[in-house]
Amino acid sequence: MFCEEIWARTATLLKAIHDHPFNAALGDGTLDRERFAFYMVQDARYLSAFSKALAAASVRSADPADAMFFAESAHTALAVERGLHTSYLEEFGVSAEEEAAVPTSPTCLAYASFLQATALAEPLPVLAAAVLPCFWVYQDVGTALLARTAGMDDHPYRAWIDTYSDESFAASVERIKAITDRLAETADPATRRAMAEAFCRATEYEWMFWDSAWRLETWPTRQWLG
Numbered sequence: 001m002f003c004e005e006i007w008a009r010t011a012t013l014l015k016a017i018h019d020h021p022f023n024a025a026l027g028d029g030t031l032d033r034e035r036f037a038f039y040m041v042q043d044a045r046y047l048s049a050f051s052k053a054l055a056a057a058s059v060r061s062a063d064p065a066d067a068m069f070f071a072e073s074a075h076t077a078l079a080v081e082r083g084l085h086t087s088y089l090e091e092f093g094v095s096a097e098e099e100a101a102v103p104t105s106p107t108c109l110a111y112a113s114f115l116q117a118t119a120l121a122e123p124l125p126v127l128a129a130a131v132l133p134c135f136w137v138y139q140d141v142g143t144a145l146l147a148r149t150a151g152m153d154d155h156p157y158r159a160w161i162d163t164y165s166d167e168s169f170a171a172s173v174e175r176i177k178a179i180t181d182r183l184a185e186t187a188d189p190a191t192r193r194a195m196a197e198a199f200c201r202a203t204e205y206e207w208m209f210w211d212s213a214w215r216l217e218t219w220p221t222r223q224w225l226g
């Protein structure tokens, strides 16, 4: 099965994601608000690109049930997750104007651009493999954090952890894994290789996304522009 194989291939990178200082601090609740707010602002930008990639996957799906799944996920990416962002940014006192003034980070732009390019130029199986880590990695991190934070009352990032350790979210992860496995079964070897590459690249971007928030990443060249 494609998913099983690719998960095993990315095991070391997944461990690095779990062990990243951003996620370690997110889990023990010590992550500073500046870093989490930076992550939330960048994530809102990422989500609008991600939902468009899912909408493209829906348009491309010949199977009506797959088309519905991708369209629903495109909606969820904007609705549920956007709600999470708005409430955290409100809690942290980040106004819409302040949010709009933050430049999109190099990593966020790279990940969003990769998804958009894949949505435009690659066949559906490759697009499905490119959006899969977004679901799967977050569920993996969310459930690990849920276990690690059990019994910790008043955890500042509880709503975030709950979103990604939720049972309905786990069901959508199973669903997209099944769709991707089915698409891989009938894909030719070159497409299967492209699927594996897209999955690995997206998983690399997942690590980079957390790392860029940890470093509060900016454009090193900005200083030379007016």
Ligand SMILES: Cc1ncc(C[n+]2csc(CCO)c2C)c(N)n1
Pocket: 043, 046, 047, 050, 073, 074, 076, 077, 080, 081, 133, 134, 135, 136, 138, 206, 209
């Ligand atoms: C960088 C980044 N990667 C993945 C997610 C998680 N995520 C975003 S949309 C979606 C599917 C529909 O809800 C999921 C699982 C995130 N928030 N930010």
